[in-house]
Structures are given as structure tokens and as C-alpha cells.
Amino acid sequence: MEVIIQPDAHSASVLAARHIAAILRRQPTATLGLATGSSPLALYAELIRLHREEGLSFQHVTTFNLDEYLGLPPSHSSSYHTFMWQNLFRHINVNPARVFIPSGKVEASDLDKYCARYEEEIRKAGGIDLQVLGIGGNGHIGFNEPGSSLSSRTRIKTLAPQTMEDNRRHFDANDPVPLHVITMGIGTILEAGEICLLGFGEKKAQAVAAAVEGPLSSYVPASALQLHQKAVVYLDEAAASHLHHSEYYHWVHRNKPDEH
Ligand code: GLP
Numbered sequence: 001m002e003v004i005i006q007p008d009a010h011s012a013s014v015l016a017a018r019h020i021a022a023i024l025r026r027q028p029t030a031t032l033g034l035a036t037g038s039s040p041l042a043l044y045a046e047l048i049r050l051h052r053e054e055g056l057s058f059q060h061v062t063t064f065n066l067d068e069y070l071g072l073p074p075s076h077s078s079s080y081h082t083f084m085w086q087n088l089f090r091h092i093n094v095n096p097a098r099v100f101i102p103s104g105k106v107e108a109s110d111l112d113k114y115c116a117r118y119e120e121e122i123r124k125a126g127g128i129d130l131q132v133l134g135i136g137g138n139g140h141i142g143f144n145e146p147g148s149s150l151s152s153r154t155r156i157k158t159l160a161p162q163t164m165e166d167n168r169r170h171f172d173a174n175d176p177v178p179l180h181v182i183t184m185g186i187g188t189i190l191e192a193g194e195i196c197l198l199g200f201g202e203k204k205a206q207a208v209a210a211a212v213e214g215p216l217s218s219y220v221p222a223s224a225l226q227l228h229q230k231a232v233v234y235l236d237e238a239a240a241s242h243l244h245h246s247e248y249y250h251w252v253h254r255n256k257p258d259e260h
Helices: 009-026 041-054 080-087 108-124 161-170 186-190 202-213 221-227 246-254
Strands: 002-006 031-034 062-065 067-069 130-133 155-158 180-183 194-199 231-236
Touching (some): 002 009, 002 246, 009 130, 009 194, 062 108, 067 080, 186 221, 194 202, 194 221, 202 231
Parallel strands (some): 031 062, 130 194
Antiparallel strands (some): 067 180
């Protein structure tokens, strides 16, 4: 795992956006795995800026989102469909036919088939070239809560009480946070060619330290990234504050060999 620590979320997100832009310029038909939540907001803002000001094109890009709340129609104000269109898709030239987000309105009896089809679509697109991830306060990635199988695939999950509490702020006061979700599995995520995890703020410090420096454990789903050959973790100082080896990560970052 490569750990990049920047003074703030904005500068870390700009670095991550530059990396994604380099991939898209090299490979305009790349497939991106995308995440929701507050963590990728600055990254998306920078991608939008690169599109508007520097001509970065998403015309031939395919995107797959990690997850969605079950029970929410795409038009719901707290759905991840709404989040993605508001915060990224409507500001760039992505082809709506190449945007994949799990549906929140799948009948229970169709779920297994639906999830298998989502995996099939990823395969048909040639796999995910780069997957963007946030990290939950309890170490989850996507909605793979603690205890998720490290080889899990897209499926239904029950949210942990802490996640429901953490995500309550994204819902109207009288709107309940859904209990069930569809999420790509940890096995699905690990098949991406590259992974870019964003972690910002003191609230993430413990989960980040457990994921990066703790033992590999299904109780810290993000620790599964230790198995990945190209996982980069972008942090601000606050999220890095519980790491024991920050100096070393800075050293490696300063002395990185030139890319070839
Ligand atoms: C949700 C999403 C995750 C995200 C997490 C952290 O649970 N399903 O993909 O990483 O929230 O959210 P935030 O970035 O808002 O802290």
C-alpha cells in the first residue's frame, strides 16, 4: 500500500484527481469505480474543473458505483444516484448509457440475479481500471461492514448501527436511513486494476490506522487493500494522526522513482 499524506483534504484530492486524469488521457475508454459520501467530493470537484478548464473528457468512460440503499428510488434526494448526478455526472460529458449504479428498487426475489448481472456488466466492461473508495468510521469500504467476507461479491448487506448513525446526516429529519443496501463485495473491489482510497478528518484516523498498519481482518474491511498490488491511500494530516509510520510514508513519497 502506498500512503500519501497531505496537509489537507483538498491537496490530497487534487493529487488523486491528477492520477485519474493521467489514466483517462492514456486510456480514454477506461472504467472507473466510483464512491459516494463526503470523502470523494473534493476529488469530484477537481475532476469537474479538469473537464471544464483542461478539456478532460469522460465521453468514452464507463463508471460503476459501489453501492446503493435498498428501497430508495433513483430520484430520492438521499439516493446514491442523486448524489452522483448532483456531484459529478451532470457536470461532465459522461455518456449516461455508460453509467452503472446498483438499483435500490430491486425486488427481494430478483436480488441474487440482479447482483450477478451487475458483476457481469463489470466483466463485460473489461473490469474496473481504478476504484475510488472512502472509508467508514468502522473501516468499511463500499457498504462492506465489519465481518464481510474478504472474497465477497456484489450482494445485499445489513448496515451496522454506527453506519446508519454516521449517514443520518445525509437524510431529511423524518426520513429513516435504510437498513439494507446493495454493495460490490470486497472480492469485487480487489479485482480493480488500481485502488484509490480517500480518508479525511480525525473521525477516520482510527479506521485508517487499523486498515493500513493493523492485521488483515474481515473486521476491518479496508485492511483487505493490503492484499492489493496497486492501492494508494490519500490522507490529510488528521486522518493520518494515528499512523505509526507517517515519517516513512513521507520518505517513500519524496523518493518515489519516476514513473515509466
Ligand atoms: C458510506 C458509503 C461509503 C463511504 C462511507 C464514508 O457508508 N457507502 O462508500 O466510504 O459512507 O462516508 P464519508 O466519506 O461521508 O465519511
